[in-house]
Amino acid sequence: MLGLHLPSSQEWLAAANLDPASILIDHAHCEKKAATMAISLLSRYPTKSELVEGMAELAEEEMGHFRMVLAKIRERGIAFRSDPGDQYAQQLHALIRKQEPHRLLDTLIVCSLIEARSCERFQILSKSVDDADLRSFYRSLLESEARHRTTFLALARRYYPTDLVSQRLDELEHAEATIVSELPNQPVMHG
Ligand SMILES: [Fe+2]
Numbered sequence: 317m318l319g320l321h322l323p324s325s326q327e328w329l330a331a332a333n334l335d336p337a338s339i340l341i342d343h344a345h346c347e348k349k350a351a352t353m354a355i356s357l358l359s360r361y362p363t364k365s366e367l368v369e370g371m372a373e374l375a376e377e378e379m380g381h382f383r384m385v386l387a388k389i390r391e392r393g394i395a396f397r398s399d400p401g402d403q404y405a406q407q408l409h410a411l412i413r414k415q416e417p418h419r420l421l422d423t424l425i426v427c428s429l430i431e432a433r434s435c436e437r438f439q440i441l442s443k444s445v446d447d448a449d450l451r452s453f454y455r456s457l458l459e460s461e462a463r464h465r466t467t468f469l470a471l472a473r474r475y476y477p478t479d480l481v482s483q484r485l486d487e488l489e490h491a492e493a494t495i496v497s498e499l500p501n502q503p504v505m506h507g
Pocket residue numbers: 347350377378381460461
């Protein structure tokens with residue numbers, strides 16, 4: 317349903333289970349970066365009204381998620397810290413072609429893949445993490461990330477021919493699977 321070519325590994329789940337505090341901190345940064353990305357897209361393409369509306373709504377929702385994760389971090393007495401960067405997202409962003417019209421198409425597809433992978437990881441955490449409170453926390457978030465994936469793909473299909481979207485989506489899905497297969501299984505959301 318999420319279109320991902322490679323499921324996340326058991327090794328990543330084991331790393332997440334050992335260090336839920338690090339997962340929460342990284343998760344907060346992911347939500348903040350999702351909001352930042354949405355604002356950057358609506359700033360870059362102000363004449364595309366569906367994109368502007370969709371990204372305005374998304375930015376607000378992602379900031380709401382950021383606040384939810386931050387509250388969970390505070391509730392557990394975890395010290396929030398700076399973001400060391402997300403190598404998964406950086407590697408995907410590096411595949412975005414620099415020239416338009418390719419740039420927007422690739423950006424929308426990359427964002428859809430990050431949402432899909434986040435949703436898949438929330439699904440895993442909501443079923444299999446040891447901490448029952450975190451299981452229900454992740455369950456409460458996974459539906460919106462699945463919806464965000466659909467939002468980005470619908471925008472891609474709004475501005476580009478369906479065949480072109482499908483072809484590039486297939487290429488980037490394969491690239492995403494390769495990137496995931498090489499991640500070091502760290503206790504971070506996309507580790
Ligand atoms: Fe989110």
